[in-house]
Amino acid sequence: MGAQQVRDGFTELYGTRPDGVWAAPGRVNLIGEHTDYNDGFVMPFALPHTAVAAVSRRTDGVLRLHSADLDAGVAELSLDELTPESDKAWTAYPAGVVWALREAGHPVTGADVHLASTVASGAGLSSSAAIEVVVALALNDLFDLGLQGWQLARLCQRAENVYVGAPTGIMDQTASACCEAGHALFLDTRDLSQKQIPLDLAAEGLRLLVVDTQVTHAHSGGEYGKRRAGCEKGAALLGVDALRDIAYADLDAALDRLDDEEIRRLVRHVVTEDQRVEQVVALLESGGDTRAVGPVLTAGHASLRDDFKVSCPELDLVVDTALAHGALGARMTGGGFGGSAIVLAEATDVEALTKAVVEAFTAAGLKAPRVFEAVPSAGARRLG
Ligand code: GLA
Numbered sequence: 001m002g003a004q005q006v007r008d009g010f011t012e013l014y015g016t017r018p019d020g021v022w023a024a025p026g027r028v029n030l031i032g033e034h035t036d037y038n039d040g041f042v043m044p045f046a047l048p049h050t051a052v053a054a055v056s057r058r059t060d061g062v063l064r065l066h067s068a069d070l071d072a073g074v075a076e077l078s079l080d081e082l083t084p085e086s087d088k089a090w091t092a093y094p095a096g097v098v099w100a101l102r103e104a105g106h107p108v109t110g111a112d113v114h115l116a117s118t119v120a121s122g123a124g125l126s127s128s129a130a131i132e133v134v135v136a137l138a139l140n141d142l143f144d145l146g147l148q149g150w151q152l153a154r155l156c157q158r159a160e161n162v163y164v165g166a167p168t169g170i171m172d173q174t175a176s177a178c179c180e181a182g183h184a185l186f187l188d189t190r191d192l193s194q195k196q197i198p199l200d201l202a203a204e205g206l207r208l209l210v211v212d213t214q215v216t217h218a219h220s221g222g223e224y225g226k227r228r229a230g231c232e233k234g235a236a237l238l239g240v241d242a243l244r245d246i247a248y249a250d251l252d253a254a255l256d257r258l259d260d261e262e263i264r265r266l267v268r269h270v271v272t273e274d275q276r277v278e279q280v281v282a283l284l285e286s287g288g289d290t291r292a293v294g295p296v297l298t299a300g301h302a303s304l305r306d307d308f309k310v311s312c313p314e315l316d317l318v319v320d321t322a323l324a325h326g327a328l329g330a331r332m333t334g335g336g337f338g339g340s341a342i343v344l345a346e347a348t349d350v351e352a353l354t355k356a357v358v359e360a361f362t363a364a365g366l367k368a369p370r371v372f373e374a375v376p377s378a379g380a381r382r383l384g
Pocket of ligand 1: 032033034035036037168169170171172334335336
């Protein structure tokens with residue numbers, strides 16, 4: 001939905017013009033999965049799909065929230081009554097951001113918010129982070145908070161971890177806040193240091209497809225938390241702050257020190273995945289053939305499927321079918337247990353490959369996946 005439409009929606013709803021309109025994108029992650037809560041490396045880029053918010057400042061301690069995408073009316077909340085984990089509706093994301101800002105001492109005194117998003121929800125493309133970041137950016141501007149993108153990302157993660165109650169890492173919010181068009185973001189999640197890596201696939205005759213399986217397995221939240229707890233246990237057993245501290249060269253020695261087979265698998269995934277991120281960065285920065293990234297993506301999928309065990313039959317079907325029809329590489333992206341996979345392919349193979357994936361889903365009795373091309377797009381910004 002365009003800025004003007006969201007602006008008009010606000011005016012219709014609240015009877016005045018908004019103070020401004022902001023946008024924040026969803027993301028896909030090229031490589032570096034389940035590494036962010038291990039202080040490791042990730043490499044997401046922003047999608048052209050965004051959450052757009054028209055927002056006005058209030059000074060009376062009231063927060064009004066409305067989504068054009070849901071038939072839920074306007075929610076009116078009192079800032080003094082915002083309580084972590086009390087809200088199970090969509091409003092927990094924007095309200096959580098207001099809560100996190102105020103809890104950190106920022107003088108946010110209320111707002112009217114009207115939102116509309118083109119980021120598919122439940123597709124593993126960070127629709128929640130887009131909502132959090134767009135609200136945080138709007139309030140940052142309207143209340144002159146002077147916070148930078150990475151600081152907004154940290155506050156949004158706190159909103160999600162504490163207010164919403166989901167134990168996610170920092171990747172999605174940082175991607176939404178800090179990505180730049182034409183680049184992937186190489187992010188060290190320990191200190192949030194960043195490097196923008198140019199990524200122009202079209203110039204090399206390549207495409208990156210997102211295949212949204214449109215399935216979400218119900219237990220995904222709990223399984224995510226279990227993986228995170230397992231990684232933390234692994235780090236404790238190995239005497240390090242986070243698994244990021246195990247160097248790839250020391251992996252075998254570290255695995256020898258672990259008896260528990262499940263913990264060994266988790267540790268192996270995280271340490272090899274960090275190494276894969278560094279490999280992809282080196283390949284892209286060397287200016288060589290980007291096609292060489294393909295096998296690294298595929299190796300990442302195997303590790304997520306076999307070691308980390310967060311894939312599912314639908315994601316495996318996308319990856320296997322794409323590879324059987326000429327893809328250069330493919331893997332699940334995001335948390336897993338449904339959601340989306342990415343496929344790196346020659347531009348000339350895209351049509352046949354897409355057809356093959358859709359046919360494989362139909363043959364398996366599944367709803368056809370949604371397939372679209374992902375082009376590295378802009379991060380969060382003010383639209384007007
Ligand atoms: C979800 C979380 C992220 C990250 C990924 C897996 O998207 O929100 O923080 O952990 O899963 O890489």
